[in-house]
Amino acid sequence: MKKALIIGAGIAGIATAIRLAVKGFEVAVFEANAYPGGKLAEVVQNGFRFDTGPSLFTMPQYVDELFKLAGEKPDASFTYQKLDLVCKYFYPDGTELNASTNLENFADEIATKTKDQPESIKKYLKNSRRIYQITNHVFLEKSLHRLKTYLSWQTLKSVLRFPQIDAFRSMHRANNAFFTDPKMVQYADRFATYNGSNPYKAPATLNVIPHLEQHFGAYFPDGGIYQITLSLVALAERLGVKFHYQSPVEQVVIEKSKVKGVWIKRSGERMQNKERDGEFITADVVISNMDVYFTYKKLLADHPKLLPKRILKQERSSSALIFYWGIKKQFPQLDLHNIFFSADYQAEFEHIWQKKDITDDPTIYLNISSKYKPDDAPNGCENWFTMINVPSNQDQDWDKLIASARQNIIQKLSKALGEDIAKLITCESILDPRSIESKTSSYQGSLYGTSSNSQFAAFLRHSNKSSKVKNLYFCGGSVHPGGGIPLALLSAKIVSDWISIK
Numbered sequence: 312m313k314k315a316l317i318i319g320a321g322i323a324g325i326a327t328a329i330r331l332a333v334k335g336f337e338v339a340v341f342e343a344n345a346y347p348g349g350k351l352a353e354v355v356q357n358g359f360r361f362d363t364g365p366s367l368f369t370m371p372q373y374v375d376e377l378f379k380l381a382g383e384k385p386d387a388s389f390t391y392q393k394l395d396l397v398c399k400y401f402y403p404d405g406t407e408l409n410a411s412t413n414l415e416n417f418a419d420e421i422a423t424k425t426k427d428q429p430e431s432i433k434k435y436l437k438n439s440r441r442i443y444q445i446t447n448h449v450f451l452e453k454s455l456h457r458l459k460t461y462l463s464w465q466t467l468k469s470v471l472r473f474p475q476i477d478a479f480r481s482m483h484r485a486n487n488a489f490f491t492d493p494k495m496v497q498y499a500d501r502f503a504t505y506n507g508s509n510p511y512k513a514p515a516t517l518n519v520i521p522h523l524e525q526h527f528g529a530y531f532p533d534g535g536i537y538q539i540t541l542s543l544v545a546l547a548e549r550l551g552v553k554f555h556y557q558s559p560v561e562q563v564v565i566e567k568s569k570v571k572g573v574w575i576k577r578s579g580e581r582m583q584n585k586e587r588d589g590e591f592i593t594a595d596v597v598i599s600n601m602d603v604y605f606t607y608k609k610l611l612a613d614h615p616k617l618l619p620k621r622i623l624k625q626e627r628s629s630s631a632l633i634f635y636w637g638i639k640k641q642f643p644q645l646d647l648h649n650i651f652f653s654a655d656y657q658a659e660f661e662h663i664w665q666k667k668d669i670t671d672d673p674t675i676y677l678n679i680s681s682k683y684k685p686d687d688a689p690n691g692c693e694n695w696f697t698m699i700n701v702p703s704n705q706d707q708d709w710d711k712l713i714a715s716a717r718q719n720i721i722q723k724l725s726k727a728l729g730e731d732i733a734k735l736i737t738c739e740s741i742l743d744p745r746s747i748e749s750k751t752s753s754y755q756g757s758l759y760g761t762s763s764n765s766q767f768a769a770f771l772r773h774s775n776k777s778s779k780v781k782n783l784y785f786c787g788g789s790v791h792p793g794g795g796i797p798l799a800l801l802s803a804k805i806v807s808d809w810i811s812i813k
């Protein structure tokens with residue numbers, strides 16, 4: 312039986328394991344942490360449960376597909392509810408905008424609360440749908456590094472329609488043309504942050520994102536987001552996949568330009584002596600779910616010539632600062648997803664991208680899973696996942712930045728909600744770019760691999776297959792087609808389409 316070895320049990324690593332097991336491979340996953348999921352994990356503190364990373368779940372069909380592929384009924388192991396209200400937006404002037412997935416309701420809300428008319432959002436979403444139809448098959452579901460992709464009629468049709476994907480103006484410029492009210496421009500610009508980019512730089516092609524949320528919908532998995540990880544690991548195990556935790560891969564071994572296997576660290580702080588501290592595991596194919604930058608820098612350090620030079624220069628996506636707060640009160644005016652916008656969005660992005668620090672007035676994303684899963688918080692309480700976008704880790708003085716951001720966030724939320732939030736915090740833990748980097752081996756703590764701040768970003772993202780080493784592949788948010796749960800799952804699909812059992 313052919314052996315496939317996967318480095319990392321992030322969501323893409325788990326999905327790749329499932330797909331290769333279905334193909335007939337003997338699959339082993341080696342994970343550095345004591346738990347699966349990478350960014351998609353959970354933390355429990357003082358009776359509060361928090362999903363640590365992703366909180367917005369779109370395109371659940373990509374998870375369902377994995378169960379179907381294995382011959383199982385998805386809803387026997389993994390269920391979710393569609394949200395009617397996708398997000399509540401709070402503006403500094405007191406306006407509250409409820410984004411419903413029902414387009415007519417949302418359009419009415421916009422007409423009532425902003426200077427825009429229902430037609431603006433309809434035109435905007437029609438454009439979003441068109442971009443999706445043109446780009447989906449070529450940019451998201453296929454490899455851009457395979458000749459086969461370019462030889463299909465579907466690709467040719469998409470290529471002929473490329474002028475319509477709006478690649479040559481920024482998202483912000485496009486959104487300014489779609490909407491009259493700055494509040495709606497800010498609403499639309501925020502979608503750039505869904506893949507850690509800057510709306511003032513990123514091409515308007517990213518206006519495809521609202522179609523995914525508005526048309527396909529946003530969901531809440533029963534049991535919380537971490538259920539995605541747990542149910543897929545259980546599925547993989549039913550298919551015979553073996554997961555090895557606390558087993559960091561230290562080196563990928565290559566002979567005559569072909570993968571031979573990997574060295575795993577079994578004991579000790581550092582693997583000083585391979586034979587004593589490690590174990591060599593052979594494999595026919597190796598798929599790295601580790602960030603591609605660190606895969607080259609650490610696991611392939613003996614082969615510096617393999618490192619594609621552009622990887623060193625590529626701009627990384629933004630990172631995040633998250634306060635997981637146990638709050639001893641409930642707020643009926645809040646929902647599952649809440650956004651408290653900043654007064655000056657452009658200045659906020661200048662801080663993230665040019666000054667590489669944090670504005671005093673950041674846009675705050677507040678996720679409260681206990682709204683849908685009450686046992687995530689004790690009675691009368693709520694679990695607040697309080698997040699702001701911040702630059703990637705470039706050795707800033709994070710302790711100082713975090714202390715002042717914490718104060719500014721508390722002040723802003725206290726003002727908006729009419730309560731002294733500081734007094735309601737019963738427990739706290741923090742995730743910042745440094746800990747994202749160390750806990751998930753993501754270069755600079757970026758959430759979504761490389762940024763999409765240029766029209767060429769999609770083409771420059773690393774391929775899912777090594778062009779120089781036979782049987783070495785890559786999956787996950789740092790490679791094609793990009794970050795976020797849906798795209799990480801698609802990377803697993805692309806990579807396993809490439810790997811043959813023969």
Ligand code: FAD
Pocket residue numbers: 318319320321322323324341342343344347348349350351363364365366367368369558559560561600601602631633747750751752753758759786787788789793794795796797799
């Ligand atoms: P990762 O999650 O990066 O995991 C990689 C795994 O590999 C880790 O478990 C790591 O320990 C392991 N590993 C690395 N190196 C080694 C090694 N040498 N040996 C063994 N194991 C190794 N996406 C959304 O869709 N919606 C959201 O709302 C959303 N919000 C986010 C909020 C935050 C705070 C964060 C951090 C991310 C968010 N994302 C969101 C992005 C999403 O979480 C990621 O794009 C996705 O989970 C990446 O999955 P991955 O497969 O690339 O692996």
